[in-house]
Amino acid sequence: MIGLNKNEIRSNLLARRGQLSKAEVESMSCAVVSSVKSLAEWKKAEEVLLYWPIKNEVDVTPLFRDALESGKKVFMPCCRRDDPGIMDFGVVRAEGDLLQGSFGIKEPCRDKCEFPDVISPDVMIIPGVGFDRKGYRIGFGGGYYDRFLAHPQKVGSLAMGVCYAFQVMDEIAAEEWDKPVQSICTDKDVIWVK
Template identity: 30%
Template sequence: MFSRRLPGKTPPARMRRTEGSVMESLAERKKMLRRRMRGVRAGIFSCPEEHARLSLMIQRRAMAEPAWARSGSILLYAAFRDEADTSFLLEQAWLQGKTVALPRCRPAPAEGEMDFFVCRGWADLALSALGIPEPSPGLPLWRASGDPALMLVPGLAFDRRGGRLGYGGGFYDRWLDQGGTAGAGTPLTLGLAFSSQMVDEVPRGTWDRCVRGICTELETIWI
Protein backbone atom coordinates (compact mmCIF):
# COMPACT_ATOMS: atom_id res chain seq x y z
CA MET A 1 0.00 0.00 0.00
CA PHE A 2 1.15 3.54 -0.60
CA SER A 3 -0.26 6.87 0.45
CA ARG A 4 -1.50 9.40 -2.08
CA ARG A 5 -1.26 13.09 -1.40
CA LEU A 6 -4.71 14.67 -1.62
CA PRO A 7 -5.27 18.23 -2.83
CA GLY A 8 -4.84 20.74 -0.05
CA LYS A 9 -3.06 18.29 2.24
CA THR A 10 0.21 19.31 3.86
CA PRO A 11 3.20 17.33 2.51
CA PRO A 12 4.70 14.84 4.97
CA ALA A 13 7.52 16.16 7.13
CA ARG A 14 10.01 13.93 5.31
CA MET A 15 9.03 15.48 1.96
CA ARG A 16 9.32 18.99 3.38
CA ARG A 17 12.79 18.16 4.70
CA THR A 18 13.82 16.86 1.27
CA GLU A 19 12.56 19.99 -0.49
CA GLY A 20 14.38 22.12 2.06
CA SER A 21 17.60 20.19 1.51
CA VAL A 22 17.37 20.71 -2.25
CA MET A 23 16.89 24.45 -1.76
CA GLU A 24 19.84 24.62 0.63
CA SER A 25 21.99 22.67 -1.82
CA LEU A 26 21.06 25.01 -4.69
CA ALA A 27 21.78 28.09 -2.59
CA GLU A 28 25.15 26.69 -1.53
CA ARG A 29 26.14 25.83 -5.10
CA LYS A 30 25.23 29.34 -6.23
CA LYS A 31 27.16 30.84 -3.34
CA MET A 32 30.28 28.85 -4.20
CA LEU A 33 30.07 29.72 -7.90
CA ARG A 34 29.57 33.41 -7.13
CA ARG A 35 32.66 33.37 -4.95
CA ARG A 36 34.71 31.70 -7.68
CA MET A 37 33.47 34.00 -10.44
CA ARG A 38 34.09 37.12 -8.38
CA GLY A 39 37.69 35.95 -8.14
CA VAL A 40 37.85 35.40 -11.90
CA ARG A 41 36.59 38.89 -12.67
CA ALA A 42 38.80 40.46 -10.04
CA GLY A 43 41.78 38.80 -11.70
CA ILE A 44 40.92 40.41 -15.05
CA PHE A 45 40.28 43.78 -13.41
CA SER A 46 43.70 43.64 -11.73
CA CYS A 47 45.18 44.41 -15.16
CA PRO A 48 43.34 47.55 -16.36
CA GLU A 49 44.72 47.34 -19.89
CA GLU A 50 43.54 43.75 -20.33
CA HIS A 51 40.15 44.53 -18.80
CA ALA A 52 39.69 47.44 -21.20
CA ARG A 53 40.85 45.41 -24.20
CA LEU A 54 38.54 42.47 -23.52
CA SER A 55 35.63 44.77 -22.68
CA LEU A 56 35.96 46.57 -26.00
CA MET A 57 36.06 43.24 -27.86
CA ILE A 58 32.84 42.17 -26.15
CA GLN A 59 31.13 45.46 -26.97
CA ARG A 60 32.19 45.43 -30.63
CA ARG A 61 31.01 41.85 -30.99
CA ALA A 62 27.62 42.70 -29.45
CA MET A 63 27.23 45.65 -31.82
CA ALA A 64 28.01 43.41 -34.80
CA GLU A 65 25.00 41.22 -34.06
CA PRO A 66 21.96 41.68 -36.36
CA ALA A 67 19.85 42.01 -33.21
CA TRP A 68 21.63 45.27 -32.42
CA ALA A 69 21.02 46.74 -35.86
CA ARG A 70 17.32 45.89 -35.96
CA SER A 71 16.53 46.99 -32.40
CA GLY A 72 15.14 50.48 -31.95
CA SER A 73 15.48 50.20 -28.17
CA ILE A 74 18.59 49.07 -26.31
CA LEU A 75 18.17 48.20 -22.63
CA LEU A 76 21.61 48.48 -21.14
CA TYR A 77 23.36 49.05 -17.81
CA ALA A 78 26.29 51.15 -16.71
CA ALA A 79 29.05 48.72 -15.74
CA PHE A 80 30.03 48.67 -12.07
CA ARG A 81 33.44 47.79 -10.65
CA ASP A 82 34.93 44.78 -12.48
CA GLU A 83 32.01 44.10 -14.85
CA ALA A 84 32.82 44.21 -18.56
CA ASP A 85 32.70 47.87 -19.52
CA THR A 86 29.62 49.08 -21.41
CA SER A 87 30.48 52.74 -22.01
CA PHE A 88 31.26 52.19 -25.72
CA LEU A 89 27.89 50.49 -26.24
CA LEU A 90 26.06 53.31 -24.49
CA GLU A 91 27.79 56.00 -26.52
CA GLN A 92 27.26 54.19 -29.82
CA ALA A 93 23.58 53.56 -29.06
CA TRP A 94 23.09 57.27 -28.35
CA LEU A 95 25.00 58.25 -31.49
CA GLN A 96 22.89 55.89 -33.59
CA GLY A 97 19.69 57.47 -32.33
CA LYS A 98 18.45 54.40 -30.50
CA THR A 99 16.19 54.62 -27.47
CA VAL A 100 18.49 53.78 -24.57
CA ALA A 101 17.07 52.67 -21.23
CA LEU A 102 18.89 51.79 -18.02
CA PRO A 103 17.63 50.17 -14.81
CA ARG A 104 16.90 51.77 -11.48
CA CYS A 105 15.95 49.76 -8.41
CA ARG A 106 12.66 50.56 -6.73
CA PRO A 107 12.73 51.92 -3.17
CA ALA A 108 11.11 50.22 -0.18
CA PRO A 109 8.75 48.47 0.14
CA ALA A 110 9.39 47.17 -3.42
CA GLU A 111 12.95 45.97 -2.86
CA GLY A 112 14.08 43.39 -5.40
CA GLU A 113 12.29 45.08 -8.30
CA MET A 114 13.49 47.55 -10.90
CA ASP A 115 12.31 49.64 -13.82
CA PHE A 116 14.04 50.87 -16.97
CA PHE A 117 14.12 54.59 -17.72
CA VAL A 118 14.98 56.32 -20.99
CA CYS A 119 18.34 58.11 -20.81
CA ARG A 120 19.58 60.48 -23.53
CA GLY A 121 23.19 60.79 -22.36
CA TRP A 122 25.60 60.59 -19.45
CA ALA A 123 24.03 63.69 -17.90
CA ASP A 124 20.89 61.63 -17.22
CA LEU A 125 22.79 59.28 -14.91
CA ALA A 126 23.56 59.73 -11.22
CA LEU A 127 25.34 57.56 -8.66
CA SER A 128 23.15 55.48 -6.37
CA ALA A 129 23.87 55.03 -2.67
CA LEU A 130 25.98 52.01 -3.65
CA GLY A 131 27.93 53.99 -6.22
CA ILE A 132 26.16 52.40 -9.19
CA PRO A 133 25.35 54.73 -12.13
CA GLU A 134 21.59 54.74 -12.64
CA PRO A 135 18.91 56.97 -14.21
CA SER A 136 18.23 60.20 -12.39
CA PRO A 137 14.72 60.77 -10.95
CA GLY A 138 12.12 62.24 -13.28
CA LEU A 139 13.12 60.44 -16.48
CA PRO A 140 10.44 58.70 -18.59
CA LEU A 141 9.74 55.03 -17.98
CA TRP A 142 10.74 52.83 -20.91
CA ARG A 143 7.83 51.22 -22.71
CA ALA A 144 8.05 49.04 -25.80
CA SER A 145 6.77 50.66 -28.98
CA GLY A 146 6.28 47.45 -30.92
CA ASP A 147 9.74 47.65 -32.48
CA PRO A 148 12.38 45.02 -31.61
CA ALA A 149 14.27 45.68 -28.39
CA LEU A 150 17.56 44.22 -27.19
CA MET A 151 18.42 43.86 -23.50
CA LEU A 152 22.09 43.45 -22.56
CA VAL A 153 22.30 41.63 -19.26
CA PRO A 154 25.11 41.50 -16.67
CA GLY A 155 25.99 38.40 -14.69
CA LEU A 156 28.67 36.56 -12.78
CA ALA A 157 28.45 33.32 -14.79
CA PHE A 158 26.68 31.92 -17.85
CA ASP A 159 26.39 28.54 -19.55
CA ARG A 160 25.68 27.49 -23.13
CA ARG A 161 22.04 26.75 -22.36
CA GLY A 162 21.39 30.34 -21.41
CA GLY A 163 21.73 29.78 -17.68
CA ARG A 164 22.71 32.94 -15.83
CA LEU A 165 24.03 33.51 -12.33
CA GLY A 166 23.37 37.03 -11.12
CA TYR A 167 24.28 38.70 -7.86
CA GLY A 168 21.50 37.18 -5.79
CA GLY A 169 18.97 40.03 -5.79
CA GLY A 170 16.73 38.54 -8.47
CA PHE A 171 16.14 41.90 -10.18
CA TYR A 172 16.44 40.69 -13.76
CA ASP A 173 14.61 37.44 -13.03
CA ARG A 174 11.61 39.34 -11.63
CA TRP A 175 11.60 41.90 -14.44
CA LEU A 176 11.70 39.21 -17.12
CA ASP A 177 9.21 37.02 -15.28
CA GLN A 178 6.73 39.89 -15.34
CA GLY A 179 7.19 40.26 -19.10
CA GLY A 180 9.28 43.40 -18.80
CA THR A 181 6.94 46.32 -18.99
CA ALA A 182 3.39 45.07 -18.57
CA GLY A 183 1.67 44.47 -21.87
CA ALA A 184 4.75 45.32 -23.90
CA GLY A 185 6.42 41.96 -24.30
CA THR A 186 9.94 40.97 -23.38
CA PRO A 187 13.08 42.18 -25.20
CA LEU A 188 15.63 39.77 -26.65
CA THR A 189 18.16 39.12 -23.89
CA LEU A 190 21.91 38.92 -24.48
CA GLY A 191 24.31 38.38 -21.59
CA LEU A 192 27.66 40.19 -21.60
CA ALA A 193 30.61 38.38 -20.05
CA PHE A 194 34.27 37.55 -20.34
CA SER A 195 34.87 34.09 -21.79
CA SER A 196 36.34 33.00 -18.45
CA GLN A 197 32.88 33.53 -16.92
CA MET A 198 31.43 30.70 -19.03
CA VAL A 199 30.88 27.51 -17.03
CA ASP A 200 29.60 24.02 -17.82
CA GLU A 201 26.40 24.49 -15.86
CA VAL A 202 24.87 27.33 -13.88
CA PRO A 203 22.82 26.02 -10.92
CA ARG A 204 19.24 27.12 -11.52
CA GLY A 205 15.94 27.09 -9.70
CA THR A 206 12.53 27.18 -11.35
CA TRP A 207 12.37 30.96 -10.82
CA ASP A 208 15.70 31.69 -12.54
CA ARG A 209 15.32 33.14 -16.03
CA CYS A 210 17.66 32.24 -18.89
CA VAL A 211 19.04 34.63 -21.48
CA ARG A 212 18.63 34.04 -25.21
CA GLY A 213 22.31 34.56 -25.93
CA ILE A 214 25.72 35.29 -24.42
CA CYS A 215 28.37 37.55 -25.92
CA THR A 216 32.02 37.19 -24.89
CA GLU A 217 35.22 38.52 -26.43
CA LEU A 218 35.56 35.22 -28.32
CA GLU A 219 32.07 34.39 -29.56
CA THR A 220 28.35 35.05 -29.43
CA ILE A 221 26.21 32.07 -28.48
CA TRP A 222 22.50 32.05 -29.31
CA ILE A 223 20.22 29.51 -27.69
Protein backbone atom coordinates in the same frame (compact mmCIF):
# COMPACT_ATOMS: atom_id res chain seq x y z
CA MET B 1 33.46 24.46 -10.56
CA ILE B 2 31.60 21.14 -10.67
CA GLY B 3 29.93 20.33 -7.36
CA LEU B 4 29.90 23.94 -6.13
CA ASN B 5 26.67 25.68 -5.18
CA LYS B 6 25.63 29.05 -6.63
CA ASN B 7 27.12 31.06 -3.77
CA GLU B 8 30.49 29.32 -4.12
CA ILE B 9 30.48 29.78 -7.90
CA ARG B 10 29.54 33.45 -7.43
CA SER B 11 32.39 33.98 -4.94
CA ASN B 12 34.96 32.28 -7.21
CA LEU B 13 33.91 34.18 -10.32
CA LEU B 14 33.76 37.54 -8.52
CA ALA B 15 37.23 36.93 -7.07
CA ARG B 16 38.61 36.08 -10.51
CA ARG B 17 36.91 39.06 -12.13
CA GLY B 18 38.16 41.29 -9.33
CA GLN B 19 41.76 40.34 -10.13
CA LEU B 20 41.56 41.55 -13.74
CA SER B 21 43.78 44.51 -14.54
CA LYS B 22 42.33 47.70 -16.01
CA ALA B 23 44.01 46.81 -19.33
CA GLU B 24 42.45 43.32 -19.36
CA VAL B 25 38.98 44.71 -18.64
CA GLU B 26 39.43 47.29 -21.41
CA SER B 27 40.71 44.80 -23.98
CA MET B 28 38.12 42.06 -23.27
CA SER B 29 35.27 44.58 -23.00
CA CYS B 30 36.30 46.03 -26.35
CA ALA B 31 36.00 42.53 -27.92
CA VAL B 32 32.51 42.05 -26.42
CA VAL B 33 31.32 45.50 -27.58
CA SER B 34 32.68 44.85 -31.07
CA SER B 35 30.77 41.57 -31.32
CA VAL B 36 27.50 43.13 -30.10
CA LYS B 37 27.83 46.05 -32.55
CA SER B 38 28.34 43.63 -35.44
CA LEU B 39 25.06 41.78 -34.78
CA ALA B 40 22.10 42.48 -37.06
CA GLU B 41 19.86 42.53 -33.96
CA TRP B 42 21.84 45.44 -32.49
CA LYS B 43 22.02 47.33 -35.78
CA LYS B 44 18.28 47.21 -36.40
CA ALA B 45 17.21 47.71 -32.75
CA GLU B 46 15.24 50.87 -32.08
CA GLU B 47 15.09 50.40 -28.29
CA VAL B 48 17.84 48.90 -26.13
CA LEU B 49 18.39 48.17 -22.46
CA LEU B 50 21.89 48.73 -21.09
CA TYR B 51 23.55 48.87 -17.66
CA TRP B 52 26.37 50.93 -16.16
CA PRO B 53 29.33 48.67 -15.26
CA ILE B 54 30.80 48.22 -11.78
CA LYS B 55 33.40 45.90 -10.22
CA ASN B 56 35.17 44.96 -13.47
CA GLU B 57 31.95 44.03 -15.29
CA VAL B 58 32.12 44.16 -19.09
CA ASP B 59 32.35 47.86 -19.91
CA VAL B 60 29.39 48.47 -22.22
CA THR B 61 29.62 52.28 -22.08
CA PRO B 62 30.74 52.36 -25.76
CA LEU B 63 27.42 50.63 -26.61
CA PHE B 64 25.63 53.36 -24.63
CA ARG B 65 27.36 56.04 -26.71
CA ASP B 66 26.82 54.13 -29.97
CA ALA B 67 23.11 53.71 -29.19
CA LEU B 68 22.63 57.42 -28.47
CA GLU B 69 24.58 58.45 -31.58
CA SER B 70 22.53 56.14 -33.80
CA GLY B 71 19.22 57.41 -32.41
CA LYS B 72 18.21 54.35 -30.39
CA LYS B 73 16.01 54.78 -27.33
CA VAL B 74 18.14 53.73 -24.34
CA PHE B 75 16.68 52.31 -21.13
CA MET B 76 18.75 51.82 -18.00
CA PRO B 77 17.79 50.26 -14.67
CA CYS B 78 17.17 52.13 -11.45
CA CYS B 79 16.76 50.15 -8.20
CA ARG B 80 13.95 51.08 -5.85
CA ARG B 81 15.46 52.04 -2.51
CA ASP B 82 12.43 50.89 -0.53
CA ASP B 83 11.59 47.81 -2.61
CA PRO B 84 14.55 45.36 -2.78
CA GLY B 85 14.79 43.26 -5.93
CA ILE B 86 12.69 45.63 -8.04
CA MET B 87 14.04 47.85 -10.82
CA ASP B 88 12.38 50.63 -12.77
CA PHE B 89 13.73 51.59 -16.19
CA GLY B 90 14.41 55.15 -17.22
CA VAL B 91 14.89 56.56 -20.70
CA VAL B 92 18.40 58.03 -20.80
CA ARG B 93 19.22 60.64 -23.46
CA ALA B 94 22.69 61.67 -22.25
CA GLU B 95 25.29 60.64 -19.69
CA GLY B 96 24.26 63.71 -17.69
CA ASP B 97 20.90 61.99 -17.03
CA LEU B 98 22.71 59.48 -14.78
CA LEU B 99 23.37 59.84 -11.05
CA GLN B 100 25.26 57.68 -8.54
CA GLY B 101 22.53 55.41 -7.20
CA SER B 102 22.06 52.16 -5.31
CA PHE B 103 25.12 49.96 -4.85
CA GLY B 104 27.35 52.72 -6.28
CA ILE B 105 25.91 52.18 -9.78
CA LYS B 106 25.09 55.07 -12.09
CA GLU B 107 21.37 55.04 -12.81
CA PRO B 108 18.76 57.29 -14.45
CA CYS B 109 17.84 60.38 -12.44
CA ARG B 110 14.19 60.13 -11.43
CA ASP B 111 13.77 63.91 -11.85
CA LYS B 112 15.24 64.08 -15.36
CA CYS B 113 14.20 60.81 -17.02
CA GLU B 114 10.93 59.37 -18.19
CA PHE B 115 10.06 56.04 -16.50
CA PRO B 116 7.48 54.13 -18.59
CA ASP B 117 5.30 51.60 -16.74
CA VAL B 118 6.20 48.83 -19.20
CA ILE B 119 9.24 48.47 -21.43
CA SER B 120 10.02 45.85 -24.05
CA PRO B 121 13.30 46.77 -25.78
CA ASP B 122 14.45 45.06 -28.97
CA VAL B 123 17.82 44.20 -27.39
CA MET B 124 18.48 43.80 -23.68
CA ILE B 125 22.13 43.67 -22.61
CA ILE B 126 22.18 41.77 -19.32
CA PRO B 127 25.19 41.65 -16.99
CA GLY B 128 26.01 38.57 -14.94
CA VAL B 129 28.59 37.11 -12.60
CA GLY B 130 28.32 33.86 -14.57
CA PHE B 131 26.25 32.21 -17.30
CA ASP B 132 25.83 28.66 -18.51
CA ARG B 133 25.42 27.43 -22.07
CA LYS B 134 21.66 27.16 -21.62
CA GLY B 135 21.46 30.90 -20.91
CA TYR B 136 20.96 30.70 -17.13
CA ARG B 137 22.81 33.31 -15.12
CA ILE B 138 24.21 33.98 -11.70
CA GLY B 139 23.93 37.60 -10.63
CA PHE B 140 24.75 39.26 -7.32
CA GLY B 141 21.89 37.32 -5.72
CA GLY B 142 19.16 39.97 -5.50
CA GLY B 143 16.96 38.54 -8.28
CA TYR B 144 16.62 41.92 -10.02
CA TYR B 145 17.14 40.71 -13.59
CA ASP B 146 15.23 37.44 -13.03
CA ARG B 147 12.16 39.49 -12.09
CA PHE B 148 12.59 41.68 -15.16
CA LEU B 149 13.17 38.76 -17.55
CA ALA B 150 10.04 37.04 -16.19
CA HIS B 151 7.90 39.83 -17.73
CA PRO B 152 6.52 39.13 -21.20
CA GLN B 153 8.84 40.47 -23.89
CA LYS B 154 7.80 41.43 -27.39
CA VAL B 155 8.26 38.84 -30.12
CA GLY B 156 11.74 39.00 -31.60
CA SER B 157 13.34 40.86 -28.68
CA LEU B 158 16.77 39.56 -27.70
CA ALA B 159 17.99 39.13 -24.13
CA MET B 160 21.78 38.91 -24.41
CA GLY B 161 24.07 38.19 -21.49
CA VAL B 162 27.53 39.76 -21.61
CA CYS B 163 30.55 38.47 -19.70
CA TYR B 164 34.13 37.32 -20.12
CA ALA B 165 34.75 33.84 -21.54
CA PHE B 166 35.94 32.48 -18.15
CA GLN B 167 32.51 33.31 -16.69
CA VAL B 168 30.70 30.79 -18.93
CA MET B 169 30.12 27.33 -17.46
CA ASP B 170 28.59 24.21 -18.94
CA GLU B 171 25.72 24.18 -16.48
CA ILE B 172 24.38 26.14 -13.52
CA ALA B 173 21.75 24.55 -11.27
CA ALA B 174 18.75 26.66 -12.27
CA GLU B 175 15.90 27.43 -9.89
CA GLU B 176 12.30 27.45 -11.14
CA TRP B 177 12.23 31.27 -11.12
CA ASP B 178 15.50 31.65 -13.09
CA LYS B 179 14.94 33.05 -16.57
CA PRO B 180 17.54 32.34 -19.27
CA VAL B 181 18.91 34.80 -21.80
CA GLN B 182 18.79 33.87 -25.50
CA SER B 183 22.46 34.48 -26.19
CA ILE B 184 25.72 35.25 -24.43
CA CYS B 185 28.41 37.47 -25.85
CA THR B 186 31.95 37.05 -24.49
CA ASP B 187 35.37 38.34 -25.51
CA LYS B 188 35.87 35.04 -27.40
CA ASP B 189 32.51 34.22 -29.02
CA VAL B 190 28.75 34.64 -29.21
CA ILE B 191 26.80 31.69 -27.83
CA TRP B 192 23.24 31.22 -29.13
CA VAL B 193 21.07 29.29 -26.70
CA LYS B 194 19.10 26.45 -28.29
